[in-house]
Amino acid sequence: MKNREIAFSNFTLIDGNGGNPLENVTLLVNESKITAVGGRGEVEVPNNVKTLNLDGRTMIPGLIDAHLHFSGGRPASSGMGYPGRGRMGELWRAFRAANDAKAMLYMGYTGAKDCGSNIAIGLKRAIEEGTTPGPRIMAAGGSISNTYGHVGRDPMPVEQAEALGREHPNGVPECLRLVRTRFREGADFIKIASGLWGESRIFPKCMPSFSYDEVKAICDEAHRAYSTVASHCQGKESIMTGLRAGVDTFEHAREFDEECAKLMLKEDKIYSPTLAVVIEGPDFAGHIDEEKKLFNSWQNESLRIAHEYGVKIASGTDFSGGDSLGGRAMGMNALDLQRLVEGGLSPMEAIVSATKVSSEAMMMEDSTGTLESGKLADFVVINGDPLRDISMLQVEDRIGMVIKGGEIIVKRF
Ligand SMILES: [Zn+2]
Structure with a gap:
């Protein structure tokens, strides 16, 4: 009514x-x-x-999740995690994603920043026209990574990925072309993967993927289009490169230290630690202990430093509908506020993260938050x-x- x-x-x-x-x-x-x-x-x-x-x-x-994926995933235990990669599977997942958006809205989430999915731009428009209920969405469209990629530990052959429509920009001109393509497709912002951990060639080091020149070109182009860049940015070197090149929000960002905090404050950028998916998720059982310990200690330490320095911390879950890395069903997104409090923020600070700061991460601070x-x-x-x-x-x-x-x-x- x-x-x-x-x-x-x-x-x-x-x-x-x-x-x-x-x-x-x-x-x-x-x-x-x-x-x-x-x-x-x-x-x-x-x-x-x-x-x-x-x-x-x-x-x-209204709560805002500043990092999620409307991918229509479901728990692996359901046997229906990701039903195929072709057109039929994508349509199936789109219906699930619409249901996920509704579940979030009914649990108090009136905003969501989709950091990479092929479904979110269409879902956003369906919500705006009143076809289906859901939060206000800011969508990146497909996340951008180069040929090395943000690909997981067992990447599919590059020919196969490209046959599925993935594009891998290498060098400044190709990066610019893909940024412009995303905006043409209706993206609200650009998501890149510029610092890798899980996919790094050398465990346990993080590995920068895009060069400074590539990141700078992507950021300049996005800013020219009155937009912003979010980066999956694991590792100190990538964080510092991103800060110098103009990245606006730093996603995950393990190895965040005092030097990062100082520069992030100076540049007035946002840190989105995405705590909801990484602590003691059920499928960590399959990972080696050393890796798990390292991941969690980096996370706790990064959050502690960011909080101590007064860096703007957004609340993002990295939920995608599935249970990868301990993800929960959409609607349970406020788990991230609980994690922020467990990590040292006061409940009031956690609410500010999930409202005011997350609205800024959505570029909607003038009208929401x-x-x-x-x-x-x-x-x-x-x-x-x-x-x-x-x-x-x-x-x-x-x-x-x-x-x-x-x-x-x-x-x-
Ligand atoms: Zn993500």
């Missing part, structure tokens, strides 16, 4: 800016936007406007206080209400 004007009263506001919660708040929505928000007596509700009393519940901005007059009415009413227990954001009964663009999507009280 769509309301022209509606007021929400008697709730505790966590506005996404990180300040103390405000009690007894009233918030006024007109069509898709917030028109007023304030404490008792600060907001005048016109007589003819319907008011919803939230009985002391907590309101937070915080609850202020003039912004889009994207918010979640929590049955309880998430500052006491951040894990409640993963519990369906706790997600009392989801509002996207002023529209009540779900109400559970």
